[in-house]
Amino acid sequence: MTHIVIIGAGECGARAAFALREKGFDGEVTLIGAEPHLPYERPPLSKDGLAEASLPKFVADAARYEEARITVLIGATARSVGRAQKTVTLSDERSLDYDRLLLATGARPRALPGVPENAERIRMLRTHADALAIRAALTPGARLAVIGGGFIGLELAATARRLGAEVVLVEGLPRVLSRGVPEEIAAFVAERHRREGVEIICGAQIAAIEEAGDVARLLLADDVGIEADLIVVGIGAVPNTELAEAAGLAIENGIAVDERLCTSDPDIYAAGDCCSFPLPHYGGRRVRLEAWRNAQDQGVLAAANLIGAGETMASVPWFWSDQYEYTLQIAGLADGAQATVRRDMGEGAFILFHLDSQGRLMAASGIGPGNAVARDIRLAEMLIAAGAKPEPLALASPETRLKKLLAA
Template sequence: MSSDTGIIIVGAGECGARAALSLRENGYRQAITLIGDEVHLPYERPPLSKQVLLDEATPQASAVLSDIMLGERAIRHIIGASASDIDIVGKQLVLSDGRALPYDKLLLTTGAAPRRLSNAPTSGRIFYLRTFDDALALRSRLRADMHVAVLGGGFIGLEVAASARSRGAKVTVIESQERILKRGVPEPIAETMTALHRRNGVVVKCGVTVLGLEADEQRVAIFLSEGDMISADVLVVGIGAQPRIELAAQAGIAVDNGIAVNERLETSVTDIYAAGDRCSFPHPLYGGRRLRLEAWRNAQDQGILAAANLTGAARSYQAVPYFWSDQYDHTLQIAGLADEGQMVVRRDLGDGAFILFHLDGERRLVAASGVGPGNKIARDIKLSEMLIAKRVIPPIEALAASVNLKSLLPNAAQEIAVLSIHEQTT
């Protein structure tokens, strides 16, 4: 391998940054180039809908890599640049400014982009939230005497709603589905979160669609299918995300709800890998079902695994899917995939907190979803994640009762030690 080529990572978010760090930790000594289309250091996105909007002091991006870390590890970081083409035969990445960078191996981690409203007017009062700059722009508009409309009752929309309400704004959430959190969140938890938002003064409208929008320098008018018109100071759109597949598709790389990769995160083209929000992959815990996960944990884990495989490890991705959301004083967490049709066993933990255990047709634990104040559910969700990974078929009565989930783990003593280490580092 020549020293002037090495590995290029396209996408300088959580996934790409973790991959770059892990390459050096794995002993990789050739060139590493990390390319990002933003002008910031790699940073974490979860705070954008929470701390960045809420902090009293001027917020700073929560950096994954600092300039010092980049320098110490000899990671070349190209900012404000995007890739326009991949020359697969010549093994070169072409940037939008015309530069052609040779590579030995290529990792694509550019994530997903917010789904845009069709036929929406151009307005400085309509916001999408994906980048740190997006969050700063929205933060600059938030004030206690305003009305914030949020289109979309998913994680991002609800976190923005909670943050805006905590800042004293009037908030209306508009969701076209019959309930919020329709994708991957069980109905009892969605009902709990709806009640939580309403207790905090948020108006939640479900089962209504937007027929049209009008905007001027002062307001946004939102015309709904139920006949109402909402007049808001700003509109925040959170209606999902689309994987950024254009570069891969143009190069002839296979796509399937994202860039299609195998269990080792390899694309259909030799020496090109993909990881994070933009790729779909088969998951062994769910019968090889192809998944695409938009989650911080997945981005981190796949970045680390991609780095190992780029250096010859040939490992399969088997991490249990994990999602979380903080809203007001409550935390929602899901380990695994909670699908309709699964058998559900409920465990109540007090103070309104509860966990739903999801079992497949063979009574194997395949997901655990919970909600509650503070860290009430955190330990049981972590233990559930371990049980899911071990493909445990637990006694149903043990799940419903107050039986300690640690006792259901194979090799319980070893697993408890792992859990203790996890708790000390979180």
């Protein structure tokens, strides 16, 4: 094997490139990215990176790529994959031969129907350029409307309040954080936002959205009108599967891969936000995760398997979000849980442990100031991976150390 090509220069693709070298691969490594920047981390874009309008938080500087002999093609778009010839054709007609290929094409923001093309005051947040455009509008006293009450929308609302902007957040479902976050924690987060002055409207249906001169307008189905200096749409993400589809690879809520991240072509792998995969700790249930650590973990796993390691996924899903002084962390998937046990940890921190019908720990969801829940969520993650069935009373008691339960 002499050449591995990685399409997608985000967190996942960059981690995979470096992991190839760390695991001893000595052939050519080429990393292809459409943006004009070296790979950078996206989570700061809705947090400190947005507030400070700083440069992206790069995964590595140019010297490290050069030292690792990784060729990075920035501002380059992969147009097609020729599986029979094992080639990648770029939009400028350059062609690259590959022995193995990794698709780390990520995801893009889900578009809201009815948004005018090239609207300056109606935006989505995905790239560093998006963050700079949004930051320019978040001046003290400016009015921001956020459509979508998920992690991104709420983080953006918190950052906007920190910068002195007024915020109204519109969510179509009955509550914020409907996807994967327990109602009790979602209510806690919503109340914290309201205390900060964020107006939250749930169960809202959008009738019209428009840009008119120096304002953007939302009209809700109940005839409520909202005017703002800027509207940011954050209603989820769509996996970038177009290259894979055109190449004839299997698609199932993303590029379908097996437990080794291999696609339906044995020489092509996929990892990160763009792929769906079976979770061993949840009976092989197929999921697609849009999460920073998943991108890292899968980048490293894909690198190992591109060079023949044959390793399978063993990690437990993990998510996090900063909401003002609080950090929310979730390990595992709570869907289908039959029982929930609460552990109060003082200073407003608590963890919810989610158990299945057999008493097996499926997930743990926690929130607290700073890193108050971080250690116990990490231990809960290890309990989930071990298939543990801890006693509910032990989980509920803050005096019982989870490390002791793990040892048992």
